[in-house]
Structure formats: structure tokens, C-alpha cells
Amino acid sequence: MQILIIILQIAVLLAVVLxxxxxxxxxxxxxxxxxxxxxxxxxVGWHGLLQPIADGIKSFFxxxxxxxxxxxxxxxxxxxxxxVAMLASLAVLPFAEGWALADINIGLLFIFAMxxxxxxxxxxxxxxxxxxxxxxxxxxxxxxxISYEIPMGLSxxxxxxxxxxxxxxxxxxxxxTSIFSIYLFPQIIGFFVFFIAMLAETNRVPFDLPxxxxxxxxxxxxxxxxMRYAMFFMAEYIGMMVMASIGTVCFLGGWNGxxxxxxxxxxWFILKVYGFLFLFIWIRATLPRYRYDQLMALGWKLLxxxxxxxxxxxxxxxxxxx
Amino acid sequence: xxxxxxxxxxxxxxxxxxxxxxxxxxxxxxxxxxxxxFFHMAGLYLLLNAEFLAAIQIIVYAGAILVLYLFxxxxxxxxxxxxxxxxxASRRFGTFASIGLGVCLLAVIPSFKLGAKGEYPVERIExxxxxKAMGFELYSTYILPFEVAGLILLIAVIGxxxxxxxxxxxxxxxxxxxxEVKK
Numbered sequence: 091m092q093i094l095i096i097i098l099q100i101a102v103l104l105a106v107v108l109x110x111x112x113x114x115x116x117x118x119x120x121x122x123x124x125x126x127x128x129x130x131x132x133x134v135g136w137h138g139l140l141q142p143i144a145d146g147i148k149s150f151f152x153x154x155x156x157x158x159x160x161x162x163x164x165x166x167x168x169x170x171x172x173x174v175a176m177l178a179s180l181a182v183l184p185f186a187e188g189w190a191l192a193d194i195n196i197g198l199l200f201i202f203a204m205x206x207x208x209x210x211x212x213x214x215x216x217x218x219x220x221x222x223x224x225x226x227x228x229x230x231x232x233x234x235x236i237s238y239e240i241p242m243g244l245s246x247x248x249x250x251x252x253x254x255x256x257x258x259x260x261x262x263x264x265x266x267t268s269i270f271s272i273y274l275f276p277q278i279i280g281f282f283v284f285f286i287a288m289l290a291e292t293n294r295v296p297f298d299l300p301x302x303x304x305x306x307x308x309x310x311x312x313x314x315x316x317m318r319y320a321m322f323f324m325a326e327y328i329g330m331m332v333m334a335s336i337g338t339v340c341f342l343g344g345w346n347g348x349x350x351x352x353x354x355x356x357x358w359f360i361l362k363v364y365g366f367l368f369l370f371i372w373i374r375a376t377l378p379r380y381r382y383d384q385l386m387a388l389g390w391k392l393l394x395x396x397x398x399x400x401x402x403x404x405x406x407x408x409x410x411x412x
Numbered sequence: 413x414x415x416x417x418x419x420x421x422x423x424x425x426x427x428x429x430x431x432x433x434x435x436x437x438x439x440x441x442x443x444x445x446x447x448x449x450f451f452h453m454a455g456l457y458l459l460l461n462a463e464f465l466a467a468i469q470i471i472v473y474a475g476a477i478l479v480l481y482l483f484x485x486x487x488x489x490x491x492x493x494x495x496x497x498x499x500x501a502s503r504r505f506g507t508f509a510s511i512g513l514g515v516c517l518l519a520v521i522p523s524f525k526l527g528a529k530g531e532y533p534v535e536r537i538e539x540x541x542x543x544k545a546m547g548f549e550l551y552s553t554y555i556l557p558f559e560v561a562g563l564i565l566l567i568a569v570i571g572x573x574x575x576x577x578x579x580x581x582x583x584x585x586x587x588x589x590x591x592e593v594k595k
Binding site (some may be wrong): 233 | 440446447463464466467468470471474475476479480482483484540542543
């Protein structure tokens with residue numbers, strides 16, 4: 091019985107998240123459209139509201155092309171690895187008090203572990219397609235993810251030190267309910283590093299070198315089509331949501347808001363996550379792409395020292411206060 | 413009961429993927445089977461209530477070290493395995509030696525004894541959380557070995573830097589102009 095309930099919860103979570111993913115693409119196209127003084131999708135449904143569903147149906151029924159020279163098992167497995175890793179990290183996110191599927195002690199580390207697993211999907215996709223563009227895209231993504239996982243992990247160490255826990259629910263409760271006690275203020279350096287590393291981890295503009303259209307066609311997903319392409323797409327958007335949720339949980343006080351919303355406790359959480367997503371999209375519409383050596387220099391020479399400084403300052407602060 | 417089944421599953425997969433890692437002709441497949449192996453190692457750590465170690469196992473080994481292995485394999489572009497000469501020329505003698513080793517390994521199993529119970533029984537760890545328990549121990553009881561390990565790693569990092577520097581100086585001598593332009 092217990093297992094049935096858990097399975098039901100997982101199914102509901104997946105359905106809700108995938109629906110959100112579908113409409114995040116709509117959200118993105120609409121916002122970028124308006125920022126570029128266009129309308130965005132308008133044809134399918136009222137103001138293009140049914141566009142994501144039409145896109146989903148289209149990619150579902152499209153032919154799944156496998157290149158002849160590809161490494162078939164890995165080519166087929168890569169998008170699944172990517173998507174599964176991203177979906178797994180949803181399990182530990184606390185959407186509201188007690189609204190986490192698995193409230194484990196190492197929630198934050200679990201998410202890091204899963205995001206490093208997702209990078210395998212990208213690397214393998216690049217290699218297994220047996221094409222120069224995908225291979226270069228895969229290599230770039232590999233180097234990028236390794237480089238930016240370090241500042242990302244280090245930037246959250248300050249949060250771990252202040253809250254004294256790796257459990258996401260405890261991190262939220264440690265921040266209290268007031269808007270002035272959220273970790274954004276004491277951890278402003280950490281947040282800065284986290285935000286940049288978050289953009290790089292999710293391969294978003296200005297760090298979308300793994301799929302730079304001008305040089306690499308479409309990067310590691312060049313050879314994919316139909317549903318497998320859509321799986322990479324979904325994984326990318328779920329990755330964005332997971333990273334936005336981590337930002338919300340660790341720096342913006344999670345589900346706590348100015349006042350409690352009856353019947354729907356995750357309201358503030360979702361609002362904050364969408365705030366992050368809007369920032370992602372806004373940046374995409376605004377900034378040009380980084381050059382590769384600039385990307386590496388930024389990660390290793392600026393973000394890592396800054397994150398270490400943040401840890402040092404947080405430690406000093408803790409010693410002085412106690 | 414559930415724990416035993418889980419342990420058996422992890423153990424079988426670890427041995428199986430370990431063998432596959434050696435047997436695969438394609439080095440990328442070998443690395444991937446080691447990846448699966450690491451995940452099941454993490455499973456074993458979880459069974460021992462060592463959740464922090466499990467997460468670190470995946471983040472460090474699967475997320476960083478194995479990815480670097482993949483990088484190296486990709487860069488030297490080995491699509492198929494190189495055929496290397498046999499370590500022991502005679503097949504019969506090789507079989508004999510490996511069976512002998514296997515028997516030796518099995519023979520020492522009975523001498524395995526559980527260590528004395530420490531001050532961290534399962535209940536205490538559950539209450540304290542594994543991360544904190546390990547932190548306390550590392551920074552109090554085992555501070556000296558911990559620092560020594562840190563020092564050794566630091567030396568390795570410096571050594572790596574020195575080696576990399578040397579190479580880039582060699583390149584500099586031949587193509588100083590290219591470096592000037594870059595700066």
C-alpha cells in the first residue's frame with residue numbers, strides 16, 4: 091500500500107513537472123518574442139497556448155533516425171541517461187513543508203551527483219553519434235561541466251555552513267520565515283558565484299558553447315531527431331528547473347513567502363522558480379556567447395577564488411558571532 | 413531481508429561490471445561499466461548508513477575522475493582496443509595461476525573478523541547524520557592523517573603544475589609570437 095502511494099506521488103510529480111517543462115518552452119518563446127518585438131507563437135490555440143502540446147505530438151510521431159556509423163546502443167541510451175538523471179534529482183526537492191518525495195540527509199549532494207551523471211548523457215551522445223560537430227559539442231560540455239561543478243559546489247558550502255545541514259528541508263527552515271533572514275543577503279558572494287555556475291551547468295546562454303549554432307550546428311544533439319531529441323530538450327529544461335529550485339531553496343528561503351497561501355503551500359516556491367526561469371530567458375535574449383577560453387578563465391580564475399573567499403568569510407563570521 | 417537482497421544485487425553487479433570492464437574490446441564501454449560499478453559501490457555505502465560517502469563516491473569518482481578517463485580515451489581516439497602481448501605466454505599456466513590466486517583469496521575469507529564496535533553505532537549515526545559524524549571524527553581524532561593526506565594532494569597538484577609549465581615553455585621557445593598575440 092505504501093509503495094502504491096509512493097508510485098502515485100511519483101507519477102503525479104512527473105506529470106506536473108513535464109507539463110511545466112512543456113509550458114516553460116512556451117514561456118521562453120513568448121518572452122523572447124516580446125523582447126525582440128515579435129509576437130512569439132500565435133497560431134495554435136488562443137495566443138499559441140496549445141503550441142507546446144502540438145510540438146510534443148509532432149516530436150513523438152517523428153521518425154527516429156539513427157546514423158549508420160553511430161554506436162547504436164550508446165546512441166539510444168544517451169538521451170535516456172540524461173533525462174533519467176534529471177528526473178531523479180526532482181525526488182529530493184522540497185516544494186513545500188513536507189512536500190518532498192525523499193527527504194534525505196544529503197539532498198544537496200544527491201543533486202550534484204545526479205547532475206554529474208546527466209553530463210554523461212551529453213558526452214556519450216557526442217561520441218556515439220560519430221560526427222565531428224557532436225563530438226566537439228560533447229567535449230566542450232564535458233570540460234565545461236567539470237570546471238563549473240567546482241565553483242557551484244564551493245558556492246553552496248557557505249549555505250551548508252550557515253544552516254549546518256545538507257538536507258534541503260532543513261536548509262529552508264534554517265532561513266526562517268522573514269524575508270530579511272534568507273541567505274541571499276549573508277551569502278551574496280556565494281549567490282553570485284552560484285548564479286553564474288548555474289547558467290554554465292545548464293548550458294544556457296551566455297555559456298551555451300556545447301550547442302553553439304554558429305560553429306557546431308546544434309552541438310551534441312545534431313544527429314538526434316524525433317522523441318530522442320525531445321528527451322534532450324526536456325532534460326535541459328528540467329535541469330534549469332532543478333537548478334532554479336536549488337537557488338530558491340538555498341538562497342531565497344524556499345516555500346516561505348510574505349504570507350501563507352491556504353490550500354496551495356508551494357505557491358511561493360513555484361513563483362520564485364519561475365522568477366529564476368525568467369532570468370534565464372532574459373539573459374538568453376540579452377547577452378552574446380562567451381568565447382571558450384574566456385569561459386574557462388572565468389570559471390577557474392574568478393569564480394573558484396571568489397567561492398573560496400566566501401567560505402573563508404562565512405567561517406570567520408561564524409567564529410566571531412559564536 | 414531486503415538489505416541482504418540489495419547487498420547481493422550490488423555485489424553481483426559489482427563483480428559482473430568489473431569483469432566486463434576488463435573484457436570489453438571498446439575502452440568507452442569499459443569506462444561505462446566502471447561507471448555502473450561505482451554506482452553500485454555507492455549502493456553498498458548506503459547499506460552501511462554511510463550516505464555522505466555514497467554521494468561523494470558518485471560526485472568524485474563518477475562525476476570527475478571517470479569523466480577525465482573518458483576525456484583521455486576520446487583524445488587518443490581509441491575506437492578499438494590495442495592488442496597487447498599476453499602477460500603470461502602459456503595459456504595453461506595462466507589459467508593455473510589465476511585459479512591458484514582465486515583459491516588463495518577464498519581461503520582467507522574465514523579469517524575475516526568483525527572489528528570491535530566503535531563509539532558510532534547505527535542509532536548514533538542516524539541521530540547525528542553521517543556527514544556530521546564523519547566531520548567530527550576527521551577534524552578531531554584523525555586530524556593529523558587528514559592534514560597529511562591534504563599535503564600529499566597539494567604536492568601532487570604542484571607537481572602537475574610544474575610539469576605543465578615545463579611543457580608550455582618548450583612550446584614558447586618555438587612559437588613565441590603565437591603567445592604574444594594571444595595575450
